[in-house]
Amino acid sequence: MxxxxxxxxxxxTAIYRDTIGPLxxxxxxxxxxxxxxxxxxxxxxxxRAVREWxxxxxxxxxxxxxxxxxxxxxxxxxxxxxxLSLDDMPPSAVLAAFDHDVAADSAxxxxxxxxALSRLPPDDAELLDxxxxxxxxxxxxxxxLGTSERAVEGRLRRARERLRREIEIMMAxxxxxxx
Numbered sequence: 249m250x251x252x253x254x255x256x257x258x259x260x261t262a263i264y265r266d267t268i269g270p271l272x273x274x275x276x277x278x279x280x281x282x283x284x285x286x287x288x289x290x291x292x293x294x295x296r297a298v299r300e301w302x303x304x305x306x307x308x309x310x311x312x313x314x315x316x317x318x319x320x321x322x323x324x325x326x327x328x329x330x331x332l333s334l335d336d337m338p339p340s341a342v343l344a345a346f347d348h349d350v351a352a353d354s355a356x357x358x359x360x361x362x363x364a365l366s367r368l369p370p371d372d373a374e375l376l377d378x379x380x381x382x383x384x385x386x387x388x389x390x391x392x393l394g395t396s397e398r399a400v401e402g403r404l405r406r407a408r409e410r411l412r413r414e415i416e417i418m419m420a421x422x423x424x425x426x427x
């Protein structure tokens with residue numbers, strides 16, 4: 249196994265400057281604007297990067313590497329979370345995820361939507377994530393998936409309906425607890 253080239257402090261600083269904004273923006277969108285969580289996950293992703301990159305060398309696409317680590321850290325956070333009670337959450341918080349006329353706390357919406365997304369088939373969750381959170385256009389998604397724009401629009405429509413059903417199921421559980 250070849251020895252990875254050493255990364256200097258100036259190399260890491262330059263990569264940090266190039267990636268911190270996009271990485272923090274990604275993490276912040278993923279955690280519904282929960283600033284402390286976004287800062288913690290971004291910092292942890294960078295700590296892991298420094299440890300790994302000084303050991304194995306710089307990856308070809310540092311931002312992609314960081315984004316993957318951050319996504320996994322957020323998923324771990326969601327898995328470790330205790331069951332969240334919806335008793336104190338007004339139904340408008342859930343409805344606001346689908347109705348822009350209803351005001352609700354973004355952290356409440358994020359918790360509900362992310363939990364519901366975790367219950368969807370991975371392909372549906374990834375498609376909704378790419379379109380709504382990553383702001384990928386239908387044309388780009390069609391190109392990535394090797395299908396037509398019309399097919400992507402249909403998949404998005406069906407995935408949104410599955411997400412809506414998951415949220416409705418969550419709201420219908422006794423005591424409003426996540427199942």
